[in-house]
Amino acid sequence: MIKNILYEKIKYVTPKMDNINNIHFIGIGGSGMGGIAYILVKKGYNISGSDIISNDITKNLISLGVKIYFQHNAKNINNANVIVVSSAIKNNNPEIIAAKRNNIIIISRAKMLAEIMRFYYGITITGSHGKTTTTAMIYHIYSSLGLDPTFVNGGILKKSELYAHLGKSKYFIAEADESDASFLNLRPIINIITNIEDEHLEYYQNNIEILKQNFLNYSQNIPFYGCVIVCIDNLSIRNLLKNNLIHNNIITYGFSKDADIKICNYQQHGLKSKFVLSHKKKNIFLKINLNIPGYHNVLNATAAFIVSSYIGINHKNILKALENFSGIKRRFDILGIFKYKKNNLINNIIIIEDYGHHPTEINITINTIRMIWPKKKIIMIFQPHRYSRTINLLNKFIKVLSTVDVLFILNIYSAGEEYIMGGDSISLYNSIKKYGKINPILGIWKNYHEMMISLYSKFTGNDILLIQGAGDINNISSLLVKKKLKL
Structure with missing residues (x-):
């Protein structure tokens, strides 16, 4: 099975969005927005955008031919067919007002991400913490083994300097942001929930139960032939499982004794981490070495291991790739x-x-x-x-x-x-x-x-x-x- 995956030579081509050519991003300098803009410009669309300040993401996009305005002005939208808006942008933004006046379609970042992902084998990573690193680990494993996935992330990989990539295979790996519930637009085949905590509660009426319900609703987006991978160490996730609220194919992981994939013998040696993974039902004991520290990264690596194993990647190849993972900028x-x-x-x-x-x-x-x-x-x-x-x-x-x-x-x-x-x-x-x-x-x-x-x-x-x-x-x-x- 893995040989077919690794040596598939046919480029995976997705259809183009009909009647759409000019796409304008308001708040293009954000990592999530910039990543989507990067994918679309690589797919051949004409991309423009606006933001307040320049950063590494805007500089990279400009080098690819993207026109970026460093102020918000109604004239910026030009001949745009679609406007993509960051969740940080207010409704009184002059570009949004101009787009509404001219009946130009306005969609959220997550909605555009969903449209790109529609034709791929989608893998999303959700949760209050750990999304960016876990997404990067999965991309690193897949790309190291020749799968060449498409990916969009909220952080920049240290080794490759990438925050997004348009690959040639059917796999699409993306960090899914729960901050404004827009992740509910996505329809992946596999989803990871790293944890659920009291984060972004200002959007959820300061009620963590509403936040949990949105994660639950998102889990229902996963098809019956897909999989939800969850960290059972997290109390909110454990309660959802205890009440049988997630009805998909579920794989649990963590340090807890009842995890399907259990972490044990965790050791920290300077900046290196060592641990063992054991399977609840199978006689599997795997020793994993990481070149990044912290028990949180052990959890992230375990989630990345599971989603890689699930599609048929050989365990030895996964372990080797994880050992070579060097981390994300601005994360420890x-x-x-x-x-x-x-x-x-x-x-x-x-x-x-x-x-x-x-x-x-x-x-x-x-x-x-x-x-x-x-x-x-x-x-x-x-x-x-x-x-x-x-x-x-x-x-x-x-x-x-x-x-x-x-x-x-x-x-x-x-x-x-x-x-x-x-x-x-x-x-x-x-x-x-x-x-x-x-x-x-x-x-x-x-x-x-x-x-x-x-x-x-x-x-x-x-x-x-x-x-x-x-x-x-x-x-x-x-x-x-x-x-x-x-x-």
């Missing part, structure tokens, strides 16, 4: 070990950048650092992401952020949200200070020099600098790497 991304001089001594500091913006994700990152470097002092620069998330999860943020040694809090990245009293950086700062476990610092810096003075005052010579957040905090990372911590 070790930027380097940099030298700096203080008190006439040359010291080293490890700089790590991490995209996590939910308390659970941040806690996992902190715990992973403590496991690898138990004697190191953690200095965190944290940028809160969204007023709604900050106020809804305030107590959890307080507890998690209080576990580092030094905490700098930046101005919040609103992601287009209106101000919510009590959900800003000052409120978070005051709450952590009142909690009393740590004395936080407001990192409101005017320039690089001022930032470095603040950081240097906290360096001890035995530090890890953790740059944490999903907004534009990576600008600080770029400065630090570029200037190499020079004062």
Whole structure:
């Protein structure tokens, strides 16, 4: 079976969308939006887009011939047949208003993704955390073995610098975003649910039960001949299974004893992870080595293993590919070990950048650092992401952020949200200070020099600098790497 998969030479060609040629993206610089735009331009459509700032994604698209406007203006939509809109874009956007006035079709990012995926063997990865890395792992396995899948992801692979790819096979691997329930448009054959937590609740009436119901509804999109792969360690998923609410073909995985695919003997050796997978009903014990750390990545790798095994890929080939996976940018991304001089001594500091913006994700990152470097002092620069998330999860943020040694809090990245009293950086700062476990610092810096003075005052010579957040905090990372911590 695997030989037929690996050596299939016929290019898989999908039909074109009738009467559609010019497609305009509002918010094209987002990883999800940019990935879809990339696929469509590779398929031969005329693509344009708009956004506020330039980034690596917009630069890549421009190099492919995409016309991008760095402001929102009614004139940008030109001769567009379809407008694709990011969930971050408001209805009062001038391009949306112009499109409505001219009766141009307006669809969501997920709707366009669904239309592209319609003719493929779709594999989606959903969940509150771990989607991006799991998606990347699956793509890495399939592409390493010659399957050449199409994929769209929310992060950039370190080794290949890819965030999307138009492949020649029937497989389409995509990260499916639950933030606005638009993932319900998708109709994959296989879906993974990594976990369900209190994330994006502002869209779900601040009610996790409604969020869970949407994941359940999405599971019903999977056909009877498909498969739903779920992490049984997660309490919300376990409750859905306990109540027999998911009626598809289900494969469970996790550290739990009753998982179909059980993880055991997990060991962390520096930045490397080792563990064993055993099958509940079959006499299978597989040793897996990863070159990335953390029990969360063990879970991600297990999900990737299952979805690869399900389509018939040989186990040895999967294990070899997983061992060669090098990770995602801004996900526990070790930027380097940099030298700096203080008190006439040359010291080293490890700089790590991490995209996590939910308390659970941040806690996992902190715990992973403590496991690898138990004697190191953690200095965190944290940028809160969204007023709604900050106020809804305030107590959890307080507890998690209080576990580092030094905490700098930046101005919040609103992601287009209106101000919510009590959900800003000052409120978070005051709450952590009142909690009393740590004395936080407001990192409101005017320039690089001022930032470095603040950081240097906290360096001890035995530090890890953790740059944490999903907004534009990576600008600080770029400065630090570029200037190499020079004062």
